[in-house]
Every structure is written in structure tokens, then in C-alpha cells.
Amino acid sequence: MRLRAGALALVLALGAAGCASSGDPRDPLEGWNRGVQSFNDTADDYVMKPVSKAYRAVTPSGLRDMVRNFFNNIDDLLIGANNLLQGKPADAMNDWMRLAVNSTFGLGGLIDWASEMGLEKHDEDFGQTLARWGVGDGPYFVLPFLGPSTVRDSAALPVDWSYDPVFDARPIALRNTLVGVRYIQRRTDFLEAGQALQEAALDRYVFLREAYLQHRRSQVYDGHPPRERPPLE
Amino acid sequence: MKRILASAALALSVATQAGITPPDELVKGVMLDIQHIISSDKALQAGDREKNIRLIEQKALPHFDHVAMTALAVGPNWRKATPEQKTRLSEAFRTLLVRTYASSLSAFGDQKLEFRPLNLKPDDTDVTVQVRVLKSGAQPVSVEYDMEKTPDGWKCYDVRVAGISLVVNYRTEFASIVRDKGIDGLIAALENKNRALAAADSSAKK
Numbered sequence: 001m002r003l004r005a006g007a008l009a010l011v012l013a014l015g016a017a018g019c020a021s022s023g024d025p026r027d028p029l030e031g032w033n034r035g036v037q038s039f040n041d042t043a044d045d046y047v048m049k050p051v052s053k054a055y056r057a058v059t060p061s062g063l064r065d066m067v068r069n070f071f072n073n074i075d076d077l078l079i080g081a082n083n084l085l086q087g088k089p090a091d092a093m094n095d096w097m098r099l100a101v102n103s104t105f106g107l108g109g110l111i112d113w114a115s116e117m118g119l120e121k122h123d124e125d126f127g128q129t130l131a132r133w134g135v136g137d138g139p140y141f142v143l144p145f146l147g148p149s150t151v152r153d154s155a156a157l158p159v160d161w162s163y164d165p166v167f168d169a170r171p172i173a174l175r176n177t178l179v180g181v182r183y184i185q186r187r188t189d190f191l192e193a194g195q196a197l198q199e200a201a202l203d204r205y206v207f208l209r210e211a212y213l214q215h216r217r218s219q220v221y222d223g224h225p226p227r228e229r230p231p232l233e
Numbered sequence: 234m235k236r237i238l239a240s241a242a243l244a245l246s247v248a249t250q251a252g253i254t255p256p257d258e259l260v261k262g263v264m265l266d267i268q269h270i271i272s273s274d275k276a277l278q279a280g281d282r283e284k285n286i287r288l289i290e291q292k293a294l295p296h297f298d299h300v301a302m303t304a305l306a307v308g309p310n311w312r313k314a315t316p317e318q319k320t321r322l323s324e325a326f327r328t329l330l331v332r333t334y335a336s337s338l339s340a341f342g343d344q345k346l347e348f349r350p351l352n353l354k355p356d357d358t359d360v361t362v363q364v365r366v367l368k369s370g371a372q373p374v375s376v377e378y379d380m381e382k383t384p385d386g387w388k389c390y391d392v393r394v395a396g397i398s399l400v401v402n403y404r405t406e407f408a409s410i411v412r413d414k415g416i417d418g419l420i421a422a423l424e425n426k427n428r429a430l431a432a433a434d435s436s437a438k439k
Contacts, residue, residue: 200332202422203406218397
């Protein structure tokens with residue numbers, strides 16, 4: 001798994017290197033990125049969005065909460081590890097306490113008791129850890145099926161994947177089902193955001209890129225990025 | 234006489250101070266009010282676009298400074314715009330934003346909100362009010378309102394959702410349109426976008 005993901009990232013990076021750019025210094029691979037985004041949008045329009053809408057139509061919201069909780073509970077393992085790697089042992093303890101509470105009292109993660117108890121959910125990944133260690137974003141980079149990323153975050157993905165318990169689930173059919181359901185659950189959570197994005201943007205590509213870069217910056221600083229506020233006119 | 238005048242002026246300024254709703258209470262009041270209206274209205278929950286837009290216009294819009302928002306999003310080019318261009322720009326941007334708020338309304342309608350009290354000092358004129366939207370099993374989403382004190386009360390000039398500033402998000406887009414097609418090009422782009430969205434609404438209705 002580790003090797004294959006690494007090879008994938010390499011092929012993508014090589015493919016990207018051959019593409020033209022058009023202006024923004026943070027986005028030298030714009031030509032490639034726009035191509036991948038339009039591929040992603042098409043795939044989304046024909047497959048992911050309809051499947052997510054159908055999933056939402058046939059499941060009660062309580063069940064969807066449980067599915068979301070289940071996968072997010074598994075994530076807490078690596079979120080804790082990343083917090084530890086970022087030098088935040090108290091946050092890591094919080095994340096692993098969440099995992100312990102929700103896996104037991106929360107019936108294998110279906111119910112998020114930990115949040116009720118005041119153990120707040122965090123969001124960390126190896127890309128953020130690299131950022132904390134001083135690795136810059138690198139160029140903006142759109143990944144097939146996964147969407148907006150940066151070169152740093154893309155390079156970090158295989159590390160998260162290689163420790164992701166869902167990818168290690170066996171038999172293979174079970175793993176594929178879990179990966180598929182998780183993907184659709186997450187897409188479903190973004191149906192409204194996707195609609196808002198569609199309506200708000202003049203140029204969807206630019207809008208999505210700016211939103212991703214801002215959001216990542218906020219994540220890296222755990223929601224408190226140093227303020228870059230423009231002067232009021 | 235002077236003393237009386239001075240104390241009258243002081244009394245007046247104290248009175249207006251007291252009359253201005255503090256920014257954190259303002260945000261809380263408006264959000265809870267909107268949430269309450271949505272929770273008791275089936276059409277709003279079902280995403281009735283016109284009704285959503287009207288709700289936003291009545292309840293939220295008076296507390297936004299759309300000219301400041303537009304100026305910040307347009308950036309240095311704002312100074313090059315004529316007064317007429319400024320008016321058209323901020324009108325068009327306002328229309329687009331109202332729609333964006335309206336389409337995100339149904340998403341936030343039934344969420345649990347957590348209001349962060351603000352430690353407001355008397356001489357503060359520019360603050361950030363934070364609200365967190367709680368969702369089962371997920372990291373709370375932070376919504377931040379940058380607010381400025383004006384004679385008409387506190388006005389919001391930027392909103393950040395999950396760290397994404399509306400103003401900053403539009404800035405790059407606006408700058409590249411102005412570079413290629415000038416201020417009038419940007420006005421046209423915004424007005425066309427609004428027309429396209431309105432057309433999509435009315436055709437969806439038929």
C-alpha cells in the first residue's frame with residue numbers, strides 16, 4: 001500500500017511538471033490543475049453527487065450521523081499521532097481519550113459521547129504535521145478524485161494512508177466497501193457547501209483554490225492563524 | 234453654562250454607548266432569531282429560495298457594511314473606481330452575497346450553535362466575534378464575524394467560515410478580472426452572474 005501510493009504521487013508529480021502555468025505564483029501548475037478539476041467535476045456530476053444524493057434520500061439522518069461518527073472515530077487514532085508529532089501531547093491525549101470512550105461506550109464509534117463529555121474533536125493529518133515542522137505548502141495541486149491539495153499535502157497523504165486502519169481492513173471486499181462508504185458519507189456532508197460554492201464563485205477554479213489554501217492555513221494553526229488583515233478603507 | 238453643556242454631552246455619549254448593542258450580543262441575537270424563524274417555517278427548511286433571500290435581507294443585511302466588504306475584496310483597485318462604479322460594484326456584490334448566505338442557511342438551520350463571549354473594551358472599534366457550529370462526530374466549524382463600530386452600530390465587514398474569509402476569497406478573483414477587463418469588466422461579471430442565478434431560480438420554479 002505504502003509503495004503503491006508513493007508511486008502514484010510520483011507519477012502525478014511528474015505528469016504535473018510538464019504542464020504550463022498562467023500567473024499566480026502559488027499555482028505554477030494551473031494548466032494541469034484545471035484539467036484535473038474538470039475531470040473531477042465531471043466524475044462528481046455523473047457519479048459521486050448522484051450517489052451521495054441517493055444515499056441521503058434513503059438513509060435517516062440519525063444513521064448518517066452514526067456512519068460519520070464511525071469513520072471519524074477511527075480517524076482519531078491518527079489525529080492523536082499527528083498531534084503528538086506536532087508537540088501537542090495534551091491534544092493527543094484528548095484524541096486518544098475520545099477514541100477510547102467512543103469505541104467502548106460509543107458502541108464502536110457509532111455515538112460520539114466524547115464530544116458530549118467535552119473532549120473536543122480535532123482535525124490533523126501528516127500534511128499539517130509537515131507544515132508545523134516548517135515545510136512550506138509548495139505549489140497548489142489538484143488530485144484526481146480527491147480534489148484540492150498542495151504538493152506538500154499530496155506528498156504527506158501516503159503517510160496517513162499507510163497507517164489508516166480502514167485501508168488495512170480485510171477481506172479486500174470489506175475494505176473496498178468501507179472506503180467507498182466513507183467517501184460517499186463525506187461527499188454527502190459537502191452537498192450544501194458544493195451548492196453554495198457553485199453559486200458564490202465567478203471562477204469556480206480560483207474560488208476553490210483560494211478557499212482550500214485559506215482553510216489549510218487555518219488548520220495548520222489550529223484555527224488561529226496569525227492575522228493578515230487588510231487595512232479598512 | 235459650559236459645565237452644563239459638557240455634562241449634557243457626556244450624558245448623551247453615555248446614552249448612545251448604552252444604545253449600541255455589543256457586537257457579540259448582536260451576532261447572537263441575529264443568529265438565534267434567524268434560526269428560530271427557520272425552525273418554525275417548513276418552506277424555509279425546504280429551501281424556498283425567495284423566502285430565504287427575504288429573510289436574510291430583513292434580518293442579517295442591516296448589520297453588514299457591504300461597501301466596506303466590496304472595498305476590501307476589490308483591494309487597491311477600489312481607489313481607481315468612480316463613485317458610480319463603486320455603487321454598482323457594491324450593489325452587485327451585495328446581491329451575490331445575499332444569495333450565498335441564503336443557500337448556506339438551510340445547512341445551518343438546525344445546527345447547535347455555541348457563542349463565544351467577547352471581552353469588549355470600551356475603546357474597541359474593530360473586533361472579531363466567534364460562533365461555533367457543532368455537529369455530531371465532527372470538528373466544530375468556526376464562523377467568525379469581523380466587525381467595525383460605526384455611528385449606526387456594529388457592522389460586519391468580513392465573515393470567515395472554517396478559516397475561509399469571504400473577502401480574501403474573492404480578492405484574487407476580482408484582481409484578475411480587473412487586470413484583464415478593468416473595473417467595468419468586474420461589474421459586468423458580477424451582474425451577469427446575478428442574472429444567471431436569478432434565471433436558474435425562476436426556471437427551477439416552473
